[in-house]
Amino acid sequence: MKGLTFLLGLWLPILLAGQTFYSGEIDRNTRWFGRIVLEGDIVVPKGVTLSIEPGTRILIQAAGDKTRSGKDPEKIEIIVNGTLLANGLEKGGEILFTSYTAKPKVGDWHGIVLKNRTQPSILRNCIIEYAYNGITCYGSSPQIIDCEVRYNHYAGISCEIRSAAVIENCVLVRNGFAGLNCELAGVPVVSGTTIRNNKNGVIIFDRSQPDLGQSPPVEGGSGGGNRIFDNLAADINNRSSRPIFAQNNTWGSADLREIPGLIIDQEDDPAFGKVRFDPVFRAAPALAANRRPSPPASPPTTAPVDTSRIAGDSLGTVNRSLGSNGTAAIPAGSSNTSAALQTGNGDAEADSAGSIADSAALAENGAPAIDSTLIDPEDLPPIATPALRETLIVYVEKPAVDPADPPIKEPVPEAMLDGGRRQYANQVLPVYPEVYKRTGFEGKVQIRVIVGRDGKPESITVLSSTDKLFAAAAEQAVQRNRYQPGTVRGKPVKFRIYETFVFQLEK
Template sequence: MKSRCFICALLLLALSGCAMSQRPVTGVLFGEILWENTVYVRGDVTLEEGATLHIAPGTQVLFLPPLEGEDLLQVHPFFPGSELIIRGRILARGTADEPIVFRSAQADAGRGSWGAVNLRQSPEAIFSHCIFTQADSAIHSFDSLVRVEHSLFENNLVALRFNTSDIRIEHNLIRDNAAGIRFHYGAPIINNNHLVDNGKSFFITSHPRDYLIRNNNILRSREYSVVFGEEVPEDVQMADNYWGSTDPAQIEASLFDGRRLAYLGQLIYLPAATQPFAEAGPSWIR
């Protein structure tokens, strides 16, 4: 009897995933949920506390424009457009052959066409071998436990944005976003990522602490490699990263810190790596 109930439960879970791939997901989600194939998201969709969302390898999560009354949460810490608001657990583990894609349902839409995967006190959020594009803030996290690895962030307004979160960001390609990584407070480990052609590669807005940022390639930032917000009076340690040059004048020209405004701290970038880290970024995409 127990085995029969277990098989039935698995069947219902699989069927619920298939059903969601055929019609837009809206409203509030509860329980154990499986997404696979193609899933359309419309409006502010909330995964409630205690629920778990599993996303299968190869899944495409496509964000539709919200209908009237479906996008009531638009002011920060939420965003205009359809978004996933995660209060439970999200496990998005793709593979090199079958990455999970988060993008607009309109293939040629620009940055900011959908809101965010918005983590709100999530006890576990794992993203591996994922592709994020066309978002306002592709991953936004508050007070959550997050792991982001071996993924691509491209053509977003902000790739990764967080505060007061325990977050590991490792082996990702963060390319051609208006801002790459934006954060304050929190306890980030940001290691072995390849950041290239972003407007601002790092935007540190307020009192960073308990952070480790090293072994990253930070290249060809269109505006600045690192920007300090007004609430960063302390120095910030970012030694052992590669800046595309070993010339201090060239590196410092890409920084907006106490070298420009006296009340800000300074970025401590020495010792700087003398060559790019070959292992930085995901091995499956360059």
Template sequence: MTQTGCQQLFHAQDAPLKGQTVTVSMTVPQPPPPAAKPLQQGAEAPAQQKTAQQKPLDSRLLPSEAAVNNDPLSVKPQPDAPKPDLSKPVRSAVEKADTVLVNKTVAEDLVLRGTVLIRGALVIAPQATLRIDPGTQIRFAPGPGSAELAHLVVQGRIVANGTVQQPVVFAPALSDSLAGDWGGVVLLNSEKKNSFDHCRIEGAQTGIAAHSSRFSGRGVMVSKSRTGIALYDSEASLQGCTISRCDRGCRLADSELDLRDSTVRENRQGIVAQHSSFTLSSVKVLSNSQEGVSADQCRFRLTSSLFAENRSGVRLTGGDGQLFLCRLSQNRESGAELVGVKIRINNSSFIQNSGVGLLLENARGSVAGSVFDDNRGGNLHNRGSEPFAALLNWWGSADETQVAAGILDPERKQDAALVLFVPFLKERPVTAP
């Protein structure tokens, strides 16, 4: 307000504020603070924001370790809690059962149904028969105070009547069965009509071990066991069975086996036989890490069967037999190895094996009407001194030079061929699988 304006208010003749005391206050606005500017990348912070670097304290001023341990108020480091071992599965035990049998010998006929827990051994005397109803689950655990594996020992007769919908189960009294959790079913000097229909056996030392006994089986499944089925001076007839994930699928010693419409797969060894007689008909022997079939001094008949993705499909040493309408393919080594054996092969296929299709060593016999093709190590190799007739086969080509190139015969260079392959087929036979 100018001075003229003040005179008009206070000193003029008709001033409205003449003679009055007026208090006037004024607010002077402050200028806004300057806006903060971001520091440039890599720029040094202002000097007032720097903190002085602290020097380490003299160790003589720090408490000693002994003083800390003796101080009740000090915080002491606690040892780490042990970590659980996750490599071993935590398995729960089967405790509840409809029937519990502890180291029992049965002298009269017995029927089992529901859930049965056997502790130790259940022995069926020679005069008794054990019948097992469909859907029965039989679990095995060691006996009280014993570390021995539990067994079902049959001297009399066993009739396991499972069905497709309600199989009979033989398993350990533990979840997630492992091989060798229990002993297995033992047939001991039992030549009666023992039968296993639609049974599932798992986690055993030996699923079914027959000693001087006889039995039949239909729809039996044995898995995760050391040995699936073992025959010692025994006879067995099995149909529609599956033996898988065992160290050894089948073991035969001085025995007879008739196996039909079945599968032996994903074992370490498929079928191992010594001084035995066996027939395989419509059997699939697949993905065993070693031989699909290994037989020593046996009589054999292999018909309409598949041997694939094993180390070797078939290895036969000594003995005699025949191979008919079989397919040996995609094995990691040879399709078939025949050592000192007498054999007749008809209408079979040896294809796409990583080794030799058919490897001979002092083997005698013949192969006819069969297919040899696309075996990386050669179609046929005779590394012995016995002649072998390989006439009228298809070798993947109609050119004789190419056919001869796939047949490894060291004696051929001396004009004394041991493998006779001419005449050969000009096209693939329709009868070969």
């Protein structure tokens, strides 16, 4: 009987209440599930695999780094010299990497740094938010699939030192400097990805050459299908001398004559390479042949499990619904508008080697909505017999009563509204200034609007404008706009939106 008890202790995960803070080097293959709270850098050394189960919440403390190591001794990093296998599931099983604070903000932690140049990591159905860089691929070529990378201070994803990351069906939104940063010969392959509401959608330095879509696609390349729009400075900013293929994609405009105005390339500076965007997306893109094989879903497993550490907390699932507004041109006499969500509030400075000295205005960031649903132990996936010693960190607790709804901090971001986006009761279009009709001058205006609980604009702030006459026309139109009152969980709220107006003369 004693032998049986001993075996059960070896093979079964431990389900305990409580909370364990975690930091330092992981010295064996490790599997995380539940609530993992980090108080210092995590280092996955060569030869070691960190596997993360669906629904796991990685909560990173914002008030310092216990280990005082890594690139930033004041902020926590997850440094992967071995392999990271973070395989989440859609519709509630996403893996969340977020700031562990009641009021998260961009740059609370440093981010995930992938350094293994031979064994690819994989992140699937993950949400990475409130870091300095969401994911840095430092000479590593991971697969990043069906992930959302948002609210990061500098870049959503940064591909450096010949990184050939595969980025598929992701959302890179509201990152300070860039959705995707490529430098030091980074060559990621990007397809089916939405890149919007960053300062730069994609920015490219020195010898980098991302593949954003080729028509027809080449073997191992991208077939396009990306949606790149509503980025503040440029949708693609090519500061390298190399040509960039960005074909078979969707832009903020379907008019081929307008797309060059969304791009910085050889047309703006002869030292820069040309961005080739034609043809644009008009049908489902062809899939590139011979897609790279995925890493295994988990490390080899045959030996006993060491259940030596337990971690947990009570934070729930982040609501990831986002609006999907585009930007329409406003021709003289007949115009249309739509809004662009944009973040600003602070400067994001480039500190990676090879980057230009630039900064991005970041917008106020609202705290995410909390879903306090926990997973029942009976619903846990079966755990295979491990091949190497493996640490299993598990925390599952069923609450006795449903917790009260968290307080709502107003104004809430548009994405938190019950419908996920604004609705207009009456939308007013700006009047094209007469003097610019005669001179042929065109421009663009971006405005932040705080909408009251009654649907009327309470605060209007011009964030950027080509000219003061355009700004005045746009502001007057917004003052007359009326919106459907917004709600969160059925409660009336003030909400924050961003309106974008493009003034363009009819050709």
